[in-house]
Amino acid sequence: MMAINAIQFQKGLSLAAFLKEYGSEEQCETAFIKARWPHGFVCPCGHTTAYEFRRQGRRYWQCGACRHQTSLRSGTVMEHGHLPLTKWFLAIYLITQSKTNIAALALMRQLGISWKAAWLLKHKLMAAMAQREADRPLEGDIRVDDAYLGGERTGGGPGRGSTNKVAFVAAVEMREGVRNECVSIRSPAFRSRP
Incomplete structure (x- = not known):
């Protein structure tokens, strides 16, 4: 009998649990803020005092020191995208949970977006994952x-x-x-x- 592969049986997040935690735009926004600024907002200039406001439905922060305005998506792979955070989060979930890779066509169907948008979204996320891992050599x-x-x-x-x-x-x-x-x-x- 073949040994059990620990990688295949690692604990994961079911789709139902994912949707319960990240099913709304507000839930995704809250999770994104917590992930991006775990200890509160920090301006690129380094200051932490900011004023929050919304413009065209998107949340922004304006630094109290340098007056620089930053959106939640600024400086991220989502910066120039127009898709809601729920679609970005679901795409991340589907791409990272697929053992055999997910085709842009399948992503298109799951997210309810065009094939071109799904293809671009997939490649942006895969490039971001590769960039994130590039300077972290494996060890042990x-x-x-x-x-x-x-x-x-x-x-x-x-x-x-x-x-x-x-x-x-x-x-x-x-x-x-x-x-x-x-x-x-x-x-x-x-x-x-x-």
Whole structure:
């Protein structure tokens, strides 16, 4: 009998639990503020005194010292997006919960947005995840596996040597804590074959 893979059985957040916690725009905004400024608002200039106001339904902070105005989305991957936070949060949930990657078409259907918006949203989030992990090398107990992506088209041949498959490697750092869970996943390094 094969050993149980701790990564596959790590505790996750069900869709029902996710929607209960992040199902409204207000819930997402509150969670985003707490994540962005856990100890209260901090202006890029470093001051913490600010005045809050709303413009066109969006929340803003104006620094009491330099008078710089900052929105909740400023300086984030969401800065120039017009989608509600609920769609961004659900996209993040769906992308990070999918073991086999989620297609932009599936994301389009789940979020109720256009394919172009879903494709752009997915790629922005994946780029942000790759950037976040770029300066955090894995260490300690690392699990590495390789796989091949593709094979849907006919005529490529069977198995690992198929011309219509792309090889990639994934590495996961394991840490002991309250739960044994994946805490850092390096983005798959795709390399096309000649």
